[in-house]
Amino acid sequence: MQLFQDLINRAKQFNQAPTCPKQLHAQQGRYKIIHQALKIPNLPAPLHYLNFYSLIGQPRAPIFEQSHLNITQPLDVATVLVSTSMHSIGHFHAYDIKQQFEYQDSLFNFDGREILSAHLPDIHFTRTDDELSLDLNIETLDSGQCFYQLPWSLGQFWSLSCQCVGQLHYAGQTYPINQRGVLEYARSMNFAYFPFAFYVYQLIELSDTQQIMLLQLRDQFNSILYSRLYVKDFESDQVQVYDRHLELHIARVYPLVKTPNHQSMYLPRNFHWQLNDANRVIEIAGESRGDFKFGLGAGFVGSFSYRVVLDDQIFEGEHAYCEYIDCRSLKYQELNHPQKISAQIDERMSTVFKNTKNDE
Numbered sequence: 001m002q003l004f005q006d007l008i009n010r011a012k013q014f015n016q017a018p019t020c021p022k023q024l025h026a027q028q029g030r031y032k033i034i035h036q037a038l039k040i041p042n043l044p045a046p047l048h049y050l051n052f053y054s055l056i057g058q059p060r061a062p063i064f065e066q067s068h069l070n071i072t073q074p075l076d077v078a079t080v081l082v083s084t085s086m087h088s089i090g091h092f093h094a095y096d097i098k099q100q101f102e103y104q105d106s107l108f109n110f111d112g113r114e115i116l117s118a119h120l121p122d123i124h125f126t127r128t129d130d131e132l133s134l135d136l137n138i139e140t141l142d143s144g145q146c147f148y149q150l151p152w153s154l155g156q157f158w159s160l161s162c163q164c165v166g167q168l169h170y171a172g173q174t175y176p177i178n179q180r181g182v183l184e185y186a187r188s189m190n191f192a193y194f195p196f197a198f199y200v201y202q203l204i205e206l207s208d209t210q211q212i213m214l215l216q217l218r219d220q221f222n223s224i225l226y227s228r229l230y231v232k233d234f235e236s237d238q239v240q241v242y243d244r245h246l247e248l249h250i251a252r253v254y255p256l257v258k259t260p261n262h263q264s265m266y267l268p269r270n271f272h273w274q275l276n277d278a279n280r281v282i283e284i285a286g287e288s289r290g291d292f293k294f295g296l297g298a299g300f301v302g303s304f305s306y307r308v309v310l311d312d313q314i315f316e317g318e319h320a321y322c323e324y325i326d327c328r329s330l331k332y333q334e335l336n337h338p339q340k341i342s343a344q345i346d347e348r349m350s351t352v353f354k355n356t357k358n359d360e
Contacts, residue, residue, distance in 0.1 A: 020158040024118040024185055026056055026103035030154070032075050032190040033057040036108070036116060038125065038138065040164055040181035041303070041321040042205040047175060048085035048289065048303040049321045050134075050168065052114070052125060053296055055079050056097065061194035062220065062327035064297040068260040069094050075190060080110050081295040082127055082134070085303050086170060090131045092295030123162075123183065136166035140183060142237065147186075147215065147228075155188030159213070161232070180205065182213070195219040198332075199299065200248065200268075201323040202286070204306055206315045209235045212284070212308065214273060216248055222332040229275055229282065231310070245276045250334040254290065261298055265326045266333050283309040286320065299325025 026034055034056040041049050058064055058074035071077050076097045083091040093113065095101050100111040108116040117124040123138040140160045147157040160183045168175045182203060198218035205211055210233055217226040229242040253266035268288055275282040285307045292300040301323050308315040326333055 020120065020160055020185060022120050023106050024108075024120070025106070025187075026101075026108065027075070027097075030189045031187040033059050033155075033186075033188045035157075035184065035186040036118070037184040038136075038162075038164070038181060039184070039203055039321055040177070040179050041203050042317065042319045043084070043177065043179055044319070046084075046086050047168070048291070048319045050084050050177070050181075051082065051301055051321065052116075052127075052134075053081040053301070054108070054110070054114070054116075055297070056101070056108075057190065059188070059190070059194060060192060061196045062298065063196045063199045063325040065261055065263075065327070066094070066298065067262070078110060079295070080114050081293070081301065082114065082129075082132065083293040083295075083301060084132070084168070084170070085289060085291040088131055088293065090129060091293050120160075131170070133169040134166065136164050136177065138181075138183065139163045139165075141180075141234075150188065155186070157184070157186035159184050161211070161234070180211075196225070197327045198222070199297070199323070199325040202304075203321040204284070204308065204315075204317070205320075206308060206310070206317075209233060210310075212310075214248075214284070218328065220328060222328060229273070231282075242275055242277055242280075242282075247274045247276075248272075249274075253334055254288075259294055259298065263298055263327055264330060265299070266335065267292055267300060267302075267326075268322075268324060268334075280311060281309070282311075286322075288322070292324075296323050297325055298327055299323070 036054050038052040043049055056078045058066060058071060058077050066079060078095045078097050078101050081092050095110050102109040106118045113127060113129055115126050121140040125134065125136045125138060127134040140162045142161050147159055149156050162181050162183045164181045165178050168177055196217050197220040200216050202214040213230040215226065215228050216224065218224050227243060227246050229246050231240045249272045250268045251272060252270040254269050257265055257267060259265060271286050273284040286304040288302060288304045292302040294300055304320050304322050305318045306320045
């Protein structure tokens with residue numbers, strides 16, 4: 001287990017990690033696992049958020065498990081999730097890479113439904129579907145930050161800020177989109193096993209100039225492998241990274257759900273992040289909208305409202321973005337029982353949410 005912790009801890013070399021390549025690629029050479037994603041928070045109701053999540057080749061890890069697909073050759077399967085807060089039934093699809101997927105010159109074609117043309121810094125993404133269709137022009141705004149860089153270039157995971165302009169069509173309605181988002185790209189070799197059993201990723205657009213990203217990974221024994229808070233300032237083009245004294249508390253959950261993979265999982269209703277750094281205090285209280293969509297690996301994607309205390313500033317909003325997967329044993333999950341909810345955390349969250357205007 002220590003090996004994986006050491007590998008993940010190499011992410012502390014954040015500032016020395018390479019910039020994202022100019023040409024994205026599918027499976028090639030040592031890189032058998034390829035991931036691309038587009039995440040757009042802060043969209044007005046009824047959208048709230050928009051995401052595109054693709055995984056070409058399926059890694060061996062609980063959080064990526066798709067047992068309901070009866071996959072016999074994991075490297076021959078691509079999965080795609082495209083969703084908003086609105087109700088949908090066709091947001092997830094799995095594709096046979098040999099017969100339903102094409103890649104040529106940075107053009108990723110998932111059976112004609114989702115098509116991504118990625119010649120950085122410009123990207124064009126379309127989705128043609130009876131339920132939800134998209135046509136987006138995406139301009140990356142920076143050279144990207146690297147979430148992790150495994151030793152010997154065995155794997156990298158980049159995040160780039162981007163501006164997304166286009167249209168979304170749903171149920172006979174057209175919704176214009178002109179919003180900043182995040183483009184992600186990752187590649188890795190096909191490891192025998194990754195012990196990732198818990199995963200949470202959240203994206204909050206605080207203002208026109210500031211953005212927060214939060215990411216945590218735990219193993220099946222509830223040990224934290226990776227926990228990070230990123231604060232990005234677009235005016236200065238600086239990213240501040242915090243990986244110590246950061247705590248995540250899930251105070252209330254929805255009733256137990258069973259996923260298509262027969263995994264029992266509690267999804268977060270109210271949660272609280274707290275950073276007690278020597279130079280900075282950040283608190284984030286969130287309340288889920290309950291619009292979870294299954295298909296992001298073995299888990300879900302959705303949105304939440306939030307209240308953020310950042311130094312002497314307070315931000316509130318309704319349209320943050322969340323990815324959540326919990327494949328831990330139920331004894332490690334935050335159960336929906338009063339005795340399992342910390343009164344101190346509950347009180348602290350209430351305080352963050354209900355600060356009076358005089359405090360602001």
